[in-house]
Amino acid sequence: MKRGIAVLASVSALLVVGYFTATKWAIRHEMLTFYDPARDNRQVAVEIAVRRDKEMQADAGMITLPVAILNHGNTVKFTEYSFLANMFAARGYLAISIQHDLPTDPPMVTKPGELYVGRLPQIQRGIDNIHFAVSEMKKVAPNADYDYLTMVGHSMGGDIAMYFAKQYPEQTKKVVTLDNLRVPFVTNGRFKILSFRSKDPVFKTDPGVIPPEEVREKSGIEVVQTGFQHNDMRDTGPDEAKASIQGMLNKFLEDDSPPRPIETKAPPEMTDPGPVTPYVPGAPTPKMGKRLGSAPSATVTAQQ
Template identity: 25%
Template sequence: MKFAVPLALSLLTSSVMATSLDIYDASRERNIPITVDFPVQKDLCTTNNKCKVAFVSAGYKVPYLKYQLMVQNLNEMGYLTVAVDHELPNDPPLSKKGDLYQTRIENWKRGAETLDFLQSNISLSYPEYNFQNILLVGHSNGGDISAWLASENKSYISKIITLDHRRVALPKTAKIQVLSIRATEYPTVASALLTEKEQSKYHSCIVEIENSKHMDLTDYGSEKVMNKVRLITKGFLSGESCTKLKQQA
């Protein structure tokens, strides 16, 4: 279905625990499919006690609803989650030739614009949630999109979790807490990650799960790896040290 933002979101009711719809960005003539899942204890979320918000971005060619391991985990921790479909049928395919950092910038910028648009256009329809303190979560190319937006100095981004993103540099600032969960299947561009010194300086963390595959960080993964992802994510959002998070891997 296609609605202007205020109309589409006005149709939601507090009794609905998950809602899928298209949000229309008129400036780009772009429909943005999203699915909103509410916290398990959503009754605790009020305009005076706003609950947390997370945007979840899928990897390229991975269905955007195949991250329930993250969505359910975040819902249990009190987050409203907004799963975003970044790849529309008319979008150009993700480049696989040449300097992939340069040739994929168009895709990352488009995804970052989508997340920024959602932050500024749907918050009024969810007054019980804090859209000025957002967690970005992204797998693979969705992680690159999230890291790209995080580099744009948006004041509403407080944390970012990437799941085996591979090219865009993670933010190097104490204003944004970073967790990057790594699989061991494919190499990652070194400049995309943080050194041990940088992790300590910025209170961020890189955690590698031994013998894990790239797709293990989705709902297609092994139960063993997905359980580790849940534990590491929960620990990070609960304020555990990087040393302890690495022990969970």
Template identity: 35%
Template sequence: MKRKKNRLYMILGGILLLVVTAFASMSSDNEPISTEIKIETYEVLDSVRNRLIPYALYSPEVEMKRGDSIRLVIFSHGYGSNYSRNYLNYSYLTKRLAKTGFWTLSIQHELLGDPLIPKEGNLQVVRMPFWIRGEENILFVLHDFKQKHPELKISSIDLIGHSNGGDMSILTAKEHPELIRKVITLDHLRMPIPHLNKPAFASLRSTDKTADSLVIPSQDLCLKNGIKIIQLKKITHNEMNDEGSRKQKKQINSYVQKILEDRL
């Protein structure tokens, strides 16, 4: 009887160990390394364009010393018909990035009174001015961040953008490849991914939208240039912001984290 009890305890102990190991594995992919973050919002005037640019900084709540290096992510929201708080509508992602050590800038690209984005014609042509404006916003906010934090050394800059924000992120990386390490788009549809291996490009694709012709390179070109195209499960184009379900957000966060940390 005693032997049977000991054997039972050993079996139960083994099961418990497997459960703990499984949870630890899940935690490494889905739980933040740091639990405290700081969120600051700014409205900065670009005097050259006479344009006010709101943006938010999500950063780990850690003590930084002069010369410390950081990893920086610049996030660009999807088109929102000039909704003025769209840059705050992806907090599931921007907060997660900060909690795992990435300083994250989220930029408001549309202002009240801006012309609405064209929906007819050759969209790769008629929307280019909006993407160029986004590129200028990205470069200006990066410059402003550097001025506010001259003590920090930026070891890498990654761009992430949803839809129209993904289009402008690709344009920025294409025009300034020396600045950018990685670009991750959340279902961008118009701007072709360059056939380059530097910066590194990746795109998470929705279940309900198809990109324009030649936007997504062929499988051979992706393989040749290290471009990662990831088909998401049960996530539509409009479910990639804070309106998505907890399960959907978890899926996106997991892929983004793995891409940024070279684990995919």
């Protein structure tokens, strides 16, 4: 029996990999760089991934593209989650990956004992980047649904995604995190949450981030213990990890049923963050590539 289940799981993973491999050629990638005048012309680079046929239908006014916002981990570049961007694009989403950090930004000063280990300024900067990138993308790709965003993020990016959902629940459709460690899950049940967790001796989730099982069941929160390490959850990770995440994420996105309402007098917004632990930095990653070409707008630099 166990052997049969294992074979079925392997076949399912192969089918998922085959599906996304077959559709990858039909996905268009483009780099855009915006400059935020409200923040001293801060550079906000994005990479979009979209299925060509879906983009043509949206341009013709036939459909409205759902939008997924991808947020990278600390020290990781926004271009290092193509396995997620391609999966969302293959399902008909406009996937927007945002670069939150710049070389000119001051170094992060973590403060154990403070809320989110003192990372709130960096998280808020990520929220500002999301708002600005969305406002600019409305000009570039207007036929997309920017009112209801699927928020996605790895590590620090997962904390940004969860914090966005806490602050703007009316603009959040679903949340997907890959081993976010600091910001507690939203538990009011207004949207569904899928979270992949690592088994890593170095990267540990702070107490109070993941709510207890009974709260998760009421709030529409699904937690997947993957057995993979924290840094496996990006393009540099093993194919097995990426295929497994794609398969479970695909099932999660297929379910569009609304979350069940929580029958309590005062639904909790978030769990108690509890005590926090020191930050452990990840491995350094390659620098961003050069920008190529130019966009029709004076505030945008495009890269194909």
